[in-house]
Amino acid sequence: MVLNPVIGKLVSKRVVLASASPRRQEILTNVGLRFEVVPSWFKETLEKSSFAAPHEYAIETAKQKALEVANRMHLKHLRTPDIVIGADTIVTVGKQILEKPVDKQDAYKMLSRLSGKEHSVFTGVAIVHCSSKDNHLETEVTDFYEETKVKFAELSEELLWEYIHSGEPMDKAGGYGIQALGGMLVEYVHGDFLNVVGFPLNHFCKKLAELYYPPLKHTIQHVKHDSIPSVETFENLSDGESDSSNPMQHKSANKLERNGVPLPGAIHTPVNSGSIKPVCTVAVENQSEVMEYPAKFPSKIVELMDGFRASKALFVASKLKVFDLLKDKCILKAVDVANKIEASVCGTERLLDACASLGLLEKTHQGYSNTDSANTYLVSDREYSLHGYIIHCNDRLWHLFTHLEAAVKEGTMQTHQAFGKETEDLFQDSCYHSVEAKQRFMTAMHNLAKLTARDVATAFDLSPFRSVCDLGGCTGVLAHELVQKYPILKVTVFDLPDVIANVSCFQPSGQHITPVMFTAGDFFKDNLPEADLYILSLILHDLNDEKINILLSKISGICKPGSALLLAEIVLDEEKTHPPRAVLQSLSMTEGKQRSGLEYKQLLEKYGFTNVQIKITGNILDAILGFKKTSAH
Ligand SMILES: Cc1cn([C@H]2C[C@H](O)[C@@H](COP(=O)(O)OP(=O)(O)OP(=O)(O)O)O2)c(=O)[nH]c1=O
Structure with missing residues (x-):
């Protein structure tokens, strides 16, 4: 359960996909990312021979696509986006780089070159973090690439032309689309399939995780036992001591430069197929300004501000037995859950989405289902279920904590104010007032x-x-x-x-x-x-x-x-x-x-x-x- 929270980190940001590719849009939409599409005007005309390796060309093109969009949006006085994502997919066979065919003859040349052979598909990706300072755009680029190997079967002339006449090859690198008819030409794929389709989703999420969830400085040692599931599960969803919503603070493990000049004190550690390079694309600054860093984003505080909503969403979903309904790999649409729990469809949908955003549920186009943690800890009849304790938190502690201000001022428990009864009575009434309540507690x-x-x-x-x-x-x-x-x-x-x-x-x-x-x-x-x-x-x-x-x-x-x-x-x-x-x-x-x-x-x-x-x-x-x-x- 790493991917959902990582994508969730972008929820409050204005994310722009600098690509016209419908495949990229679909891949990112499918995982719940919300973004605007602003296709790049950058012409893919970089001199290929000036790059030592094909992936460097793909990365640079991806970067230029994203930076063009970032600059354009900023200069046009549109609101500066927080993040611009650019990507470029190329096919390489031997030393040749194949992009999109310009016409059918070009497609024929490309496909015959690929026939019966293994080739590589590279996608370069650039994640550009933008900020505006004194009306100057500042950008910080994280880039990486992914390689997938694809082997084509021997293609007969007839098959080749039939495929070209289908029209499919024309807007695709190498002249084929593996996700559709082109899939019939492929003998094997080694590596990330989505990378071939135009976007290496897995590597992208890992990159986001590196940026937004860097390893904690002090790792707390947890004692674990084979037969007792660890209680870390939900804690892992938070970024603990690290203030990590703003990846600008996690530069030390990456290569730091501004306008190509290494920053003083920067640690130069090579990063696997990617690097972070702060680039000032509009204004050139002097050395003292270069040393200035933006104020730390208060991610911990923001998390705490939202914490009560998250707790209450868990409590209400537990109380309505949502996790019981979705146990044993059951997948239900919001409307079905709403019917079963006798709640409004719109309210149920919002609750289910909230649970999905918190990593308690999975959401796919088929519907909602429990995550492994929810199955283990939130289904009410499971061996390690926390359901009863969650209901206790909802029914008792929640009310007490709404009177915290008075509790602090008076230094006393607010049982009477919260429940109209004193502590001793409450214990009897709230925890043991019925056989069922006694059993649950x-x-x-x-x-x-x-x-x-x-x-x-x-x-x-x-x-x-x-x-x-x-x-x-x-x-x-x-x-x-x-x-x-x-x-x-x-x-x-x-x-x-x-x-x-x-x-x-x-x-x-x-x-x-x-x-x-x-x-x-x-x-x-x-x-x-x-x-x-x-x-x-x-x-x-x-x-x-x-x-x-x-x-x-x-x-x-x-x-x-x-x-x-x-x-x-x-x-x-x-x-x-x-x-x-x-x-x-x-x-x-x-x-x-x-x-x-x-x-x-x-x-x-x-x-x-x-x-x-x-x-x-x-x-x-x-x-x-x-x-x-x-x-x-
Ligand atoms: C090899 C292969 C490529 N492709 C696509 C992915 C990319 O969209 C396209 C390569 O061209 P790109 O220049 O990477 O992307 P694009 O022109 O579609 O979009 P933009 O430049 O605006 O980002 O080829 C497939 O859809 N299936 C495949 O099997």
Whole structure:
């Protein structure tokens, strides 16, 4: 799912295709690019012998086509386009370059030259980024080429003339069109078919990806497991720390020149079959002006401004069960989806397009279908479905966050303002008010736990322990992960009676599954089961200091020396600005708080746990392990 977002990066830009070729228009339209067509007036008359290789000729012609259009549009005081795309396709056989035949005799000569042989088709492409400074046009050119090899069958005179009389060869390089009748002349194609038709789409998207999604400077290491799908999927759609909507900022890996003069400090790294060359085509500037760069495009801010729309589109599509309708490779038109979800056709179409633009759906001329991520995470009955959690975000968190301003001003959770009820009531009402709601909330927590449990269970060597008690362990996902890793462990899940009463349908089935015990109780009030390792997963960050004191004093009190307490929480960095997920969660203004590694260490030490170790797993949850002081301490 790289291509959709890349094309999506151009949505807000004025893109111009400097080509009269209907094939190029079709190829780009088919992938959802929106552009204007302004055919170039550049005459394809460059001296071929002055180019060392045929592809250089194609690239230069493509560039001149695009620059001519950019200049013309600028000079005519039309609004300067953001991007102009030019392309040129040529056929080479031996050392000869074949362009479009001038007449039928010329077509005959070309086709007989190609008969029975392999030839190359080169398309040169230029992507010209334009900007206007003091009414001067500034352009920055990224170019590349693609080569495809095509072998023709032996063509009889009769076939040749019949084909020429069809009229097809006349507006095509080499005198044939592989996409139509000309396809019958071809024995094989090695390489990108669309390149032969006039536009190397795949290479184009890769080039855009290089420009708009350069590799991140600091790659965060994510712990992945074969059997647990990575949660990176949706994160990958954002450009993370890089401010990359404006490719002008990513020059360092490319060749930088202005008017053919290398820029001071430019790193000259050859780029595979392409380069970026900032070219000032209208005004010649002095050296000090050359050093000026346009202000950084605020892509991160723009993304954040739009973020709420994207979230709500995901929530509504999930709530209307759009992804359920499109599961199992089902492809539906907007009108069919609208009928099934009992919604307006125009509204449904906009929602589906929004989901496609976000990389959640695929859109083709046949209709809409789920992407792989949507199939895995958004279909409601899938093993790792986030559907329940998304509905929780929509029904509960969304309303809370609409009161964020008041929450910040008052420093309190806005439950009453958002729902007309206080926190405790709300938990009962919103999450557990019906069997269905209870089931959905537990499923949401269960599936989220499945994404994190293995990394928590394997964060430390827990083999010295014999019994574990997971306090607030809900449906027992982490407990099962532990018995799988340490089969001799006796694991007990301790949770509220309401939760325990509903855990049976979440238990894995199979003969070789070691059982987990479930005990009902309230860890603030009741006695805790005996164990030499206690676990608190996603508990402490929600509790105020008083409740933490009750709970940790109680655990510390029953822990024998050498026993341990394992916490699973998001560990903030010491500046408390990372990871953003935890920092943003704090805005809910629950009575608890998120903590840094040092703060967790100090908290555990306060309750008699020493030798505190912290493991940043790279998953959503990190792990903190502390050992109850032995008498030697
Ligand atoms: C080899 C081959 C070429 N072609 C076409 C692609 C190009 O449109 C054309 C080569 O001519 P170009 O000069 O590359 O393009 P064009 O004149 O059609 O459009 P413009 O200059 O305005 O961009 O040949 C096919 O359609 N099928 C084929 O199999």
